[in-house]
Amino acid sequence: MVKNKRNSKDNLSIFFEAGKSLTPEIHPDLKVRILMDADSVHGALDILKSRSWLDHALDCLKELGGFPSAVGFAASLAVGVCIGLYSPDWSEPLASVFQLDTFDEVDFTGSFFEINEIFEDI
Amino acid sequence: MFDGSQKKETDDVLLIAFANGDRQAAQQLTERLLPKIYAHAYHRLGNIADAEDVTQEAFLKLWKFAPKWKQDRAQVSTWLYRVVSNLCKDRYRRASLENLGNAQEPIDGTQSAPDKIDEQYRQKALYDAMSMLQENQRLAVQLRHIDELTNPQIAEIMELSVEAVESLTARGKRKLIEILQTHKPELGYNDG
Helix, strand or coil, X not given: CHHHHHHHHHHHHXXXXXXXXXXXCCCHHHHHHHHHHHHHHHHHHHHHHHHHHHHHHHHHHHHHCCHHHHHHHHHHHHHHHHHHHCCCXXXXXXXXXXXXXXXXXXXXXXXXXXXHHHHHHC | CCCHHHHHHHHHHHHHHHXXXXXXXXXXXXXXXXXXXXXXXXXXXXXXXXHHHHHHHHHHHHXXXXXXXXXXXXXXXXXXXXXXXXXXXXXXXXCCHHHHHHCCXXXXXXXXXXXXXXXXXXXXXXXXXXXXXXXXXHHHHHHHHHCCCCXXXXXXXXXXXXXXXXXXXXHHHHHHHHHHHHCHHHHCCCCC
């Protein structure tokens, strides 16, 4: 039994050796194609890395509420800066609303609706 | 002999290096893995054109997967074998050994023409017999005795336990012996 098994194993080995030995040579074009694929995937990976900052910026935009909100935010920011840098003198128009010639006439240290006199009596 | 354990770290390092921008790493990986992967695909499919297509497709999947590769997760080689195995299942047909005549024969000046013919007949008989095995048995026997992988490597490729692989291989070989002995006339070989 053991002898038969050994013989069978040897016979099978001959077939396996034949199976291994007749592999055709690899065509050089195959290696070139594989490396060209690697290059093209590599290029795609580079694009992905450079887009990462763009993706981050787009994420921030989404959090602001989208493009229209971002435009409104930017516009209001610009207007606020302009007002801060180039604010007009509103004192004369405001003074005319309170029927004053200028705010210099207003005594901010005096009694306000005679409240000070009320507290003096307490 | 394929020794995945010694090369594991190196293959992993090369693949991660490729993902991080090292183009030379792809060349080194290709030179190391291409012969075995191509041989496996050829022995599964039986013709050069399909073997080349499957090999190229497997490597393309590897390049695309490289950024997600985690070191120590698996061997690059066994991952590739698994991909090729799945691709071959999609394309599998009985080994068209009629194409042996179109194959580029390996240069071997030590063998005379009759020896080569005998070897071709034995190969044809082997692949015809293997086509009669169950798919898992055929794959286990091929990986073990033609691709010369270890049982743990085969277990990783086939996603089975080592014991299951040993059982498949043993049953596959017993079945092969039976087929080769009983179908000798049909298989067309004549071993003394």
